[in-house]
Amino acid sequence: MKHPTKGLLCNTCLFLISFCVTGTHCFVNVVQTPASTFNLENSQTEIACVIKSRSIDQLMVFWYRKPTASDEPEFIVSSTARNKNAYNEDLRNRERFNTSRDHFQRSFILKITKLEYSDTGVYYCMVEEALKMAIGTGTTLNVVDKFPTVAPTLKTTTRMPCKCPEKKRKIKKGPSCSTVVWLPLVGCAALLLISLAYFIAHTHRVYMRSRQFFRKHLTK
Incomplete structure (x- = not known):
């Protein structure tokens, strides 16, 4: 499978990008x-x-890269609906670029191994079917020797000091807290004891009457 020449390819890609960006x-x-x-x-x-x-x-996908030092997109690899790949003949170490597709997730995947500094750039995918084409939103890839260590600065909000005079709380004089709390508790406890004593006495009388009733009927 021969790929279009570099000049025609760049013009075609830029043409598609200009139309697809506008929707x-x-x-x-x-x-x-x-x-x-x-x-x-x-x-x-x-x-x-x-x-x-x-x-x-039934979609065919093309992968392009726009290096940071160049304004022209560079063709990398294309994949047909039958997963047959065609690489750019001028691409160095083309075995580092592998394509696959996930039918369940409806996604094409470009995997790049053994990353090099020259791989830095913006990567675009372009899908094609029956002469209709659409281009992706782009992915910026940065290849570095170490990850950035500078943490993002967070804006801190400070409260303005309140200059309003504080209102003095009026303390109402009244009976002490201990008296107010304990008096109802003592009353409730006394009522419970009286109720319990009455319940025990009543239960005992019912028990004795029922016992006598059964004795009379069983001895007949």
Whole structure:
């Protein structure tokens, strides 16, 4: 499979980007994840191209990279509906770039291994079906020797000092707290004891009467 020449490819890609960004001539909504990522040199990363509105079974996908030092997008690899790949002939170490598709998640995946500093750039996926094309939202890949250590600054909000005069609470004089609490408790306890004594006496009388009643009927 021969790929178009570099000049024609760049012009075509820029033409598609200009139309798809404005929302015209794009038959599906293509979202890329993550939007931005930092990865260490010699590590690996994955970029997903998600098609939310339809199946990806019959779609062909193209992967492009826009290096930070160049304004022209560079073709990397394309994959047909039968998972046959075609690489850019000028791409160095093409075995580091692998494509796959997840039919359940409706996504195309570009996996890059043994990352190099030259891999830094913005990556785009472009899907095609029956001469209709749509381009993804883009993923910014940064290849670094170490992760950034500077934590984001958080804005702290300080309360303005209150200059309002404090209102003095009026303390009402009355009976002490201990007297107010204990008097009802003592009264309740006394009522409970009286009720308990009455209940025991009443139960004893009922028991004795029932016992006598059964004795009379059993001795007959």
